[in-house]
Amino acid sequence: MAETRRRGDGGQGSGIGGQGSGAAKPGTRHPSPRRPVAGRVELSEEEAHSTAVRLLNRDGVPYLVAGAFALGHYTGIWRHTKDLDLFLQPTDVPVALDALATAGFRTMVLDAHWLAKATWREWVVDLIFGFGDWRALIDRTWLERGKLASAYGMPVRVISPEDLIWTKAYVAHRERFDGADIAHVILATGADLDWRHLLWRFGPDWELLLHYLLLFAFIYPTEARTRARTGARTERACVPPWLWDELLGRFEASLSQVPDGATGDEPVCRGTLLDRFSYVADVEEWGYWDERTRWAIRHGFTPRDIVRNRREAARMVAEGQVRPGEIA
Numbered sequence: 001m002a003e004t005r006r007r008g009d010g011g012q013g014s015g016i017g018g019q020g021s022g023a024a025k026p027g028t029r030h031p032s033p034r035r036p037v038a039g040r041v042e043l044s045e046e047e048a049h050s051t052a053v054r055l056l057n058r059d060g061v062p063y064l065v066a067g068a069f070a071l072g073h074y075t076g077i078w079r080h081t082k083d084l085d086l087f088l089q090p091t092d093v094p095v096a097l098d099a100l101a102t103a104g105f106r107t108m109v110l111d112a113h114w115l116a117k118a119t120w121r122e123w124v125v126d127l128i129f130g131f132g133d134w135r136a137l138i139d140r141t142w143l144e145r146g147k148l149a150s151a152y153g154m155p156v157r158v159i160s161p162e163d164l165i166w167t168k169a170y171v172a173h174r175e176r177f178d179g180a181d182i183a184h185v186i187l188a189t190g191a192d193l194d195w196r197h198l199l200w201r202f203g204p205d206w207e208l209l210l211h212y213l214l215l216f217a218f219i220y221p222t223e224a225r226t227r228a229r230t231g232a233r234t235e236r237a238c239v240p241p242w243l244w245d246e247l248l249g250r251f252e253a254s255l256s257q258v259p260d261g262a263t264g265d266e267p268v269c270r271g272t273l274l275d276r277f278s279y280v281a282d283v284e285e286w287g288y289w290d291e292r293t294r295w296a297i298r299h300g301f302t303p304r305d306i307v308r309n310r311r312e313a314a315r316m317v318a319e320g321q322v323r324p325g326e327i328a
Contacts, residue, residue, distance in 0.1 A: 048123035049084040050152035055099045056086070057154060063088045063096070064146045066128070066159040066167070073149055073158050075184045083124045087138050087159055090129040100125065113301055133170055133273045134296040134306070135205075145197075161189040162198045169208050172274040175322060183216050187223060190238025199243065205273070207254075210247040213239055276313045277322050283310060 043051065056063055065073075067085025072078040088096055093116055097107045105118040105125070114130035130137040146157030159167075165185055168178035186193070202209040216239065217224035223238045269288035271279035273295075282288040293306045316322050 043120050043123065045082060045123050046152065048120040049125065050154070051103065051120075052084060052086070052100060052105070052118065052125045053152055053154055053156060055103055056096055057156075059095065059099045061088065061092050061096045061099065062143050063092070063157075064142060064159040065149070065151055065156050066164065067126070069151060070159050070164050071181055071185070073147075074161050074164070075188045077184060082122060083126050085126045085128060087128050087142060089138050089140065089143070093127055093129050096127055113296070113299070113305070130299070131167070131170060131295075133276065134292050134299060134301060135170060135273060136295070137299055161185055162194055162201065165193075165198060165212075166201045169202070169205075169212055170273055174275055174278050179212065179215055182212050183219050186212075186216050186238050187220060190223070195240055195243050199246070205270070206247060206250060210251060213243070213247065272310070276309060277317050280310055280314045280317065284314065 053065075064087040065085070066087050067083060068079045068081045069084070086096075093109075097109075097116060097118065100118040101107045105120055107116065107118045109116045111132070113134055114128060114132050116127040116129070118125040118127065128138070142159070142163055143157065145160040145163060147160060149156055149158045151158075165182050168182050168185075171178040199206065199209065213224070220238070225237050225239075266287065266289050268291055269279055269282040270291040271282065272290050272292050276292075279288075283290045290306055290310065292309075293303050296302065296306050
């Protein structure tokens with residue numbers, strides 16, 4: 001199915017693989033203008049990750065700690081992982097890669113629109129500068145909303161709970177689903193969340209926010225509602241009543257409206273925003289518009305980027321490469 005039927009190709013990509021970025025092409029080592037450290041000493045997981053944090057702090061590279069560390073920071077649920085997830089603006093990724101490569105890390109740009117990696121043997125630092133589905137790029141707003149914390153004995157900023165929820169909302173893959181993480185973050189922080197900011201973040205995808213709130217209400221029926229205890233003040237619900245009213249009102253009104261971005265001759269599939277593997281047939285065979293294309297164009301990429309990504313996904317599924325726990 002041609003991706004150019006409804007929208008133009010757009011400009012050159014805005015990710016770190018874009019024109020003039022100075023970054024390596026996807027799938028190649030990142031070149032460093034400085035001489036890398038000779039030899040590679042053995043480092044533990046904590047040593048490798050703390051070294052990465054120290055190097056970025058030393059060079060003044062702004063970043064946020066996300067992933068398992070952020071989840072543990074907000075919920076107290078700590079998981080063992082070989083990966084350290086750091087969120088950066090696209091323009092800061094080449095500087096970060098250079099700092100890490102010079103110290104002996106192996107660095108690579110995997111996807112020009114969202115992901116680079118630095119590895120020390122089996123230990124991994126993910127440098128994330130956008131959404132894998134092209135939905136958004138990391139910008140200064142993310143950094144400004146980060147929360148001060150300490151990691152490996154050093155000062156860091158942790159991704160805000162609102163942005164953590166937003167990023168995890170689009171991780172609904174056949175091999176990974178972050179709904180439980182979202183529920184736990186809401187349970188731990190919901191009474192103090194900036195819900196208006198989160199609603200703004202979801203934008204036209206507000207139904208996805210409603211979906212996770214309904215899931216939260218199913219998991220924690222008491223905490224999803226305002227309640228009063230005998231002889232005590234009324235407790236604040238994790239989800240404020242105004243938000244339920246707003247989202248349910250939107251949903252009721254939407255039942256008689258044409259969905260955003262849809263036309264009569266080409267229905268929209270937004271499932272590709274959640275999982276690039278599970279909705280290939282919808283677009284390639286059944287005539288649905290791949291909603292990722294709209295966001296790719298907005299961020300300076302082209303419909304061809306989406307086509308390549310989708311066909312790679314189809315090949316991986318056909319070859320049996322997509323299994324639970326193996327690909328995120």
